[in-house]
Amino acid sequence: LEALHNAAAALPHVDISKPQAVIGTNTVACIQSGIFWGYVGLVREICARIKAERDREMRVIATGGLAPLFQQTVDLFDAYQDDLTMHGLTVIYTYNKDTA
Incomplete structure (x- = not known):
């Protein structure tokens, strides 16, 4: 998030937290939603693919x-x-x- 804030001077600094809704109504809420739910999707997909490749429970x-x-x-x-x-x-x- 620091890189995003530093590279785009007009964007505010945003702390990572669970957003109130998936669809944000302002810049901060949209960034929070994208980061939070993006990571949830990333972890979920990686775990699903690893589980599919393994012969045993993990x-x-x-x-x-x-x-x-x-x-x-x-x-x-x-x-x-x-x-x-x-x-x-x-x-x-x-x-x-x-x-x-």
Whole structure:
């Protein structure tokens, strides 16, 4: 969104949030709707295509700073892990700590 704001000086800065409606009635609402629902569609399509290519069930885990916003709104995720990166680093450290 920063690139959009910086490249088009007349466009306002817009925070990512769930829009009140899909069809916006002003510039900010339209940008919010496009970003929010665009990402929902992107994640939904990628997950559907990955699931179609796999031979087994998979879990979709939401992570990252904006994950709660999407998790509370759409039924895309099986779980939410706010500290997945730190958890992964802990697992790697534990695995490697006695090998050095």
